[in-house]
Amino acid sequence: MGPLRVENGEFPTFLLPDRKLVRIEADDVVSARSGSNIRHPCLFCEHSDDGNLLFTAYQLQTKQRHRMGAVVSIARSPLVRTQSGPIRGREYLLNDGRVVDMYMGIPYAEPPLGKLRFQFLNIVGKDEANCLTLNVFTPRWRENTDKKFAVMVWVHGGGFSIHSSSNYGDTSIARNLCVKDVVVVSMNYRLGPFGFFTTGDDVCRGNLGLWDQTLALQWVHDNIEAFGGDPDNVTVFGQSAGGASADLLAISPHSRDLFHRVIPMAGCGECDFAMRTSEAQAKLCREFARYLGWTGEDDDSEGLLHFMQAQPSSRLEVGIHPKKGFHHSQSGNLYFVPNFDGDFFPRPMAELRREGPRKPIMCGTTENEGLFFVALGGFPKTTEGFRRFCNRIFRECDYGSDEESVRKDVYDFYLKDVDPKDRGKVTERMVELMGDYAINAGMMRYVRKMSEIGNDVFFYCFEYYNPDGFGFLRFMLPFKGATHCSELRYVLGKGIFAKFRPNDADLEMIDIMTTFFTNFAKFGNPNGDMSVSDDHQLWEQYDPKQPFRHLRVQLPMPAMADDYQRRRTEFWDKIFARNRAKAML
Structure with missing residues (x-):
């Protein structure tokens, strides 16, 4: 299956060997008339020789040479076999001739659809093609084949409500970070009500966006060595809500042992926007549900969850600013954020900070x-x-x-x-x-x-x-x-x-x-x-x-x-x- 070209704005379908019909979607497409380039990657599904679904990540084919970087090649990257199936990406050629392999849109969890909305998810199986995804950018060069690269996992910001990994770069990551001998992973996770809705009790504890991030880190731990990364040298970094996420991941017992260093930029769990009590977040969620038409009792958590699961996704989309008719915050406070749920955070935050491993x-x-x-x-x-x-x-x-x-x-x-x-x-x-x-x-x-x-x-x-x-x-x-x-x-x-x-x-x-x-x-x-020389430390x-x-x-x-x-x-x-x-x- 070659690079996708689309005429008249229609997305095509392809008949796979087992006669299953798979619809391929892209954010931006190559125009048949102008030959302009795909700006964002899309995930292709095809069968490999062993009968498994093969996830092939196609990236833009650009004619532009970046001032600092290179050009995306039409050549495929080497096939990488992971626990969720074989994956193939695209290579990015640096001006010095080196190559960064880019594997985009890799599923790491089940699709959060239907009854799985507002539920915990599992690591993706080999037959899943539409789900939460991550991207891996890895240098192809290694002076010593036994040496593994340090891994940097990016968690994007956006007030826990907007953006995705694609807002923060792809080829730019390859030419600015990977060029300095690191593997970079960026992830998507559930946002807004999808990621941070809670009933305040066991019906839906919430923090699903953080559980998604934890699943992505587990996937990195289990698979990154196949991409040349070192699972024992992982740094999580993020900015704003992503910085708060990085900090919260570092203190939760469910995620803190999956990485080793942390870089919170302009956001952490101590910031006022980053956390609410479970009661406060549940109250906000009930108010939002009533805005959508829910008429149940405040203590009817099952009914509230079923109501929210039945809503079209478009009704649950919440940006950083208030929806018309639902003016919760008058001071710019965020709507749906992590909450102190007693599960992802089983003990008070100060206690979790003290008991966790030093990073x-x-x-x-x-x-x-x-x-x-x-x-x-x-x-x-x-x-x-x-x-x-x-x-x-x-x-x-x-x-x-x-x-x-x-x-x-x-x-x-x-x-x-x-x-x-x-x-x-x-x-x-x-x-x-x-x-x-x-x-x-x-x-x-x-x-x-x-x-x-x-x-x-x-x-x-x-x-x-x-x-x-x-x-x-x-x-x-x-x-x-x-x-x-x-x-x-x-x-x-x-x-x-x-x-x-x-x-x-x-x-x-x-x-x-x-x-x-x-x-x-x-x-x-x-x-x-500093093991080589500590004569002068600028920082x-x-x-x-x-x-x-x-x-x-x-x-x-x-x-x-x-x-x-x-x-x-x-x-x-x-x-x-x-x-x-x-x-x-």
């Missing part, structure tokens, strides 16, 4: 995390708008009788010395508030906690940005700076806001970031192999005695600094200590 950690934030949220949220850049936003935040948090006092403390902390007529300064403080509340304070608590219990931690703040790299977002930004998602293009090589056309400075930052990330994956230290390990010391990632050269976010996170430690719901996690 090296590399983590950080951008300089202006809140800039992204202020731009997309459209918050008024006035003192009154600031006050209204504070009201929304703390109305939705469990501060009890302290709510009014907390609101006043936050308002005074950020605006007490600001002239209300200085809208530029008010906007800066709004950006600080959003970043501190959503990301910075939680990441700082995470760094401190994990270091204090014996983990080696490397902490950074990403400050570099290209002023021409914001795409559509530039029209909404009150000012430009490194913000939420800015660092991703320098790790994965793909822009989130706009197409990434790196200039010379960008290329320099890509080399810096990918070196840090791949060094950490290979050696547990972003500085490289110092975090020291709780210097709690705000971190690496400023900037040009011309990253450097250590002592004043993370001007120490504002100290204030938030006192605020979060008054949150009763957080104390229950």
Whole structure:
């Protein structure tokens, strides 16, 4: 079966040897008229010589030579035999003649359809062709055939509600990360209600998106050696909700032994957006079901589950922003997130952190995390708008009788010395508030906690940005700076806001970031192999005695600094200590 070509926008079907008809779908297709290229991969099913279904991952055939990379070949990659069947991919030719093999759309779990919606899934069988998938990017070169590559597993973000692995690159991963001698895996997992719906009891505990991620890690553990990867040297990395997922996977007894290092970027389990109590998440799920038309009693969990299973998928799709008619959050809080379920998280979070195996950690934030949220949220850049936003935040948090006092403390902390007529300064403080509340304070608590219990931690703040790299977002930004998602293009090589056309400075930052990330994956230290030489470490390990010391990632050269976010996170430690719901996690 050759590369798929489609005429008139129709997807074809193929008659396989056993006379079963299989429909092949693609996100983008090759036009018969123009010969334009497939942008996203699609999964082909055919029979191998031994009678098993053969999953063949076809990737784009492009005529464009990337500035940093190469070209996708029409040649197939070597056949890899896995526990879920044989798999063949496509090869990516680097300019120096080396090859990265790309295996796209590999099923790792049963299709979550019908009665399997909102249920735990199993590892995929050999006859499954439509299910949760992952992608493997592996260097073909090895100086020593016995040597295995370190493995990096990417968990995408998107507020636990949007995006997929395809949003974060394919060939860009091959030419930016794999070129530095690592195998990279990216995965898809259930999102929104599909991944994080719960009834709050044994009927549906929830956290299915995390269970999916765990299944993907189990698949990696069982199969990655066949791709040249080392199952005993696996790093999980993710950003935003993906960073929170990476952290939560590292502490759950169900997943923590499946990998060895972790890189949470701009998100972790300590961030306010990342977790709810089971009761709070179940209440939200009931409210959402009533919005859809459910009329059952609050304690009718079986009826609620059956109602949700019967809904068309289109009715259950929830983005980051509220659906029309269902305005749950007025402060930007996410809808469907992990919950403290007593199963994936069988004991309190602090206890799970203490009892888990020590893992090296590399983590950080951008300089202006809140800039992204202020731009997309459209918050008024006035003192009154600031006050209204504070009201929304703390109305939705469990501060009890302290709510009014907390609101006043936050308002005074950020605006007490600001002239209300200085809208530029008010906007800066709004950006600080959003970043501190959503990301910075939680990441700082995470760094401190994990270091204090014996983990080696490397902490950074990403400050570099290209002023021409914001795409559509530039029209909404009150000012430009490194913000939420800015660092991703320098790790994965793909822009989130706009197409990434790196200039010379960008290329320099890509080399810096990918070196840090791949060094950490290979050696547990972003500085490289310290067993060879430890004469100079650019990036110092975090020291709780210097709690705000971190690496400023900037040009011309990253450097250590002592004043993370001007120490504002100290204030938030006192605020979060008054949150009763957080104390229950």
